[in-house]
Amino acid sequence: MTTNEIAQAVNKDVTTVQRWIKRLNGKMQSMDGKMQSSTSTYPADFDLDETIEIVRIGLGVNAAEMFRMNAESSPVPQKQNETILMMKEMLSAMPGMIASAVVMAMQQSKPVHYEQQQLDYTPTHLTLLAYSNNNGLGLTDADKRSAGMMLKGICVSRGLDIRQVPDERWGKVNSYPIPILDEYFTP
Numbered sequence: 001m002t003t004n005e006i007a008q009a010v011n012k013d014v015t016t017v018q019r020w021i022k023r024l025n026g027k028m029q030s031m032d033g034k035m036q037s038s039t040s041t042y043p044a045d046f047d048l049d050e051t052i053e054i055v056r057i058g059l060g061v062n063a064a065e066m067f068r069m070n071a072e073s074s075p076v077p078q079k080q081n082e083t084i085l086m087m088k089e090m091l092s093a094m095p096g097m098i099a100s101a102v103v104m105a106m107q108q109s110k111p112v113h114y115e116q117q118q119l120d121y122t123p124t125h126l127t128l129l130a131y132s133n134n135n136g137l138g139l140t141d142a143d144k145r146s147a148g149m150m151l152k153g154i155c156v157s158r159g160l161d162i163r164q165v166p167d168e169r170w171g172k173v174n175s176y177p178i179p180i181l182d183e184y185f186t187p
Contacts, residue, residue: 001045001046001051002045002046003017003018003021003046006046006051006054006055009067010055010058010059010063010067012058016058017054017058019058020054020055020057020058021054023057023058024053024054024057048068048071048072051067051071052064052067052068052071055067062098123178124177124178125161125163125175125176125177125178126175126176126178126181127165127167127173127174127175127176128144128147128148128151128173128174128176128181129144129173131176131178131181131185132144135185137185147184147185148174150184151174151176151180151181151184152174152176154180154183154184155176155177155180158180160177160180161177162174162175162176163175
């Protein structure tokens with residue numbers, strides 16, 4: 001297929017398809033020797049495998065597989081216009097097909113409620129900054145530093161776990177068990 005025919009088949013403009021070819025060219029320095037650099041001219045005709053790869057780069061694996069199945073089911077070259085029309089119909093129906101497939105998969109499998117799991121998460125440890133913000137304590141850096149030393153001593157003496165948490169400002173900060181934080185900050 002030519003670049004124009006590919007563009008027509010996937011219902012995109014020629015410059016978009018040319019961009020896909022350049023992107024593919026960047027991944028593979030040559031496509032059977034037809035493309036030597038990103039500034040080369042486009043070959044007059046791409047074979048089926050090359051066309052499929054171009055569609056995969058631009059529209060993804062599912063569209064490329066649909067394109068391949070449709071092209072292989074249309075062996076006669078004069079049916080090319082019919083193939084192009086069928087591809088347009090299939091590509092325009094693709095969002096609905098994907099949505100239907102997702103709904104079917106959700107109905108057939110046990111749903112995983114990742115967002116719900118995050119909402120139901122109850123932390124066991126907090127940093128001093130998080131605890132201060134949650135309880136409106138308004139601790140200064142000096143307050144947090146001295147409280148951190150005291151909390152570390154309490155946790156070590158009781159054999160409790162102190163966790164390290166990544167922090168943009170300090171690199172890592174300690175995270176203490178919430179009951180210990182409650183005990184320390186309760187007057």
